[in-house]
Amino acid sequence: MTEYAAPRGTRDVLPSETPRWQYLESRFRGICALYGFGEIRTPTFEHTELFTRNLGETTDVVAKEMYTFESRSGRSLTLRPEGTAPTVRAYVQHNLGASLPVNKVYYVARIFRYERPQAGRYREHTQFGVEAFGSLDPALDAEVISFAARFFSAVGVEDFGLRLNTIGCPNCRPAHRQALVEFVGDKLSDLCAICADRFQRNPLRMLDCKEERCKAVLASAPMMVDYLCEECSEHFARVQSYLGEMGIAFTLDPKLVRGFDYYTKTAFEFVSGELGAQNAIGGGGRYDNLVEEIGGQPTPAIGFGLGLDRLILALDAMGVELSCEASGTVFVAGLGEAGHEAAVKVTFDLRGRGVSADMDYTGRSLKAQMKVADKLGARYVVLLGEDEIARGVATVRDMRTSEQESVPLSELAARLASA
Ligand SMILES: [Zn+2]
Numbered sequence: 001m002t003e004y005a006a007p008r009g010t011r012d013v014l015p016s017e018t019p020r021w022q023y024l025e026s027r028f029r030g031i032c033a034l035y036g037f038g039e040i041r042t043p044t045f046e047h048t049e050l051f052t053r054n055l056g057e058t059t060d061v062v063a064k065e066m067y068t069f070e071s072r073s074g075r076s077l078t079l080r081p082e083g084t085a086p087t088v089r090a091y092v093q094h095n096l097g098a099s100l101p102v103n104k105v106y107y108v109a110r111i112f113r114y115e116r117p118q119a120g121r122y123r124e125h126t127q128f129g130v131e132a133f134g135s136l137d138p139a140l141d142a143e144v145i146s147f148a149a150r151f152f153s154a155v156g157v158e159d160f161g162l163r164l165n166t167i168g169c170p171n172c173r174p175a176h177r178q179a180l181v182e183f184v185g186d187k188l189s190d191l192c193a194i195c196a197d198r199f200q201r202n203p204l205r206m207l208d209c210k211e212e213r214c215k216a217v218l219a220s221a222p223m224m225v226d227y228l229c230e231e232c233s234e235h236f237a238r239v240q241s242y243l244g245e246m247g248i249a250f251t252l253d254p255k256l257v258r259g260f261d262y263y264t265k266t267a268f269e270f271v272s273g274e275l276g277a278q279n280a281i282g283g284g285g286r287y288d289n290l291v292e293e294i295g296g297q298p299t300p301a302i303g304f305g306l307g308l309d310r311l312i313l314a315l316d317a318m319g320v321e322l323s324c325e326a327s328g329t330v331f332v333a334g335l336g337e338a339g340h341e342a343a344v345k346v347t348f349d350l351r352g353r354g355v356s357a358d359m360d361y362t363g364r365s366l367k368a369q370m371k372v373a374d375k376l377g378a379r380y381v382v383l384l385g386e387d388e389i390a391r392g393v394a395t396v397r398d399m400r401t402s403e404q405e406s407v408p409l410s411e412l413a414a415r416l417a418s419a
């Protein structure tokens with residue numbers, strides 16, 4: 001006999017847990033509306049080249065974490081391993097830039113990566129993200145960052161930190177890259193194997209290595225901030241000044257780099273002290289050349305994304321109670337055959353009036369039905385026993401106060417609808 005279980009690295013979110021997910025999603029959508037981001041929904045899979053050509057061939061995601069398969073026609077497809085490239089692809093394909101000077105979109109998407117499962121990291125996870133296309137204005141960077149800060153505050157993450165950096169642009173990055181390569185030079189053998197590879201392909205990413213030996217070597221390495229061109233330097237200064245005006249505290253972190261090659265200029269990350277070393281709860285940055293690389297008109301852009309699974313883990317670690325409203329449902333407890341028949345009708349009528357209602361279908365005792373009502377978090381229980389049926393009434397029990405009253409069946413639905 002086969003024993004079935006969800007595949008490794010995936011999980012089921014059960015009805016007892018989904019209210020928290022729904023709450024976070026609704027807060028996210030609410031703040032998107034507040035900031036003028038409209039929802040975009042892109043396919044779960046894309047042509048593989050969208051990711052291999054644009055995320056950076058040497059990134060872990062492209063090198064070993066993608067779920068890639070061949071369609072029946074022999075075309076290579078990949079389950080989306082991140083949310084930005086598909087959004088840019090849709091922006092270009094539908095020429096959204098022609099409709100508005102600045103396009104602001106958000107998504108709630110499942111993301112797929114073949115990673116080693118660990119706390120808060122799943123092979124299929126949910127990501128919230130926003131992307132803003134069409135302006136190089138540093139005020140837009142500040143807007144996206146303030147959006148993220150507002151979301152974290154709204155859901156109860158009060159002690160988050162914001163790390164901020166700039167990673168320059170194609171004009172100023174080569175000089176820094178050169179300096180970094182020269183700095184590492186004969187110290188290359190002191191670095192980890194991954195950094196040895198990064199040294200060849202993308203030296204900037206060495207700065208972000210979490211290995212102690214690499215941190216030691218790179219402690220005094222040349223930093224991008226000291227190599228910025230005038231445009232990048234001014235842009236970064238203005239982002240900081242806008243954040244200051246908005247009262248958003250940040251820490252400059254010259255070693256912060258983002259995971260994909262398409263990023264330019266502003267890079268940022270939100271961290272929570274509660275998650276230990278893997279403490280990032282969301283991040284983002286500019287990607288001013290990606291739209292053009294994907295085939296559109298040159299269009300600067302900036303985005304932010306966060307993993308819902310990790311956020312929930314952080315909220316748990318912080319002991320944040322999410323204010324998920326109880327459903328306020330009515331449980332209709334019928335006893336005996338006549339009580340059961342009446343319960344079917346009452347339940348139907350209540351729902352017809354827009355009152356959430358449920359009933360027993362297993363012929364349990366009153367005590368057992370009350371237990372079920374309690375588990376469901378019922379606000380009221382409607383009791384329909386032989387005595388009630390004979391008198392044409394129902395006993396309505398307020399589960400908070402434990403008060404009971406008799407209500408004529410003809411008035412029941414209206415009374416509960418206005419309760
Ligand atoms: Zn630059």
Ligand SMILES: [Zn+2]
Nearest residue numbers: 192195209214
């Ligand atoms: Zn390293």
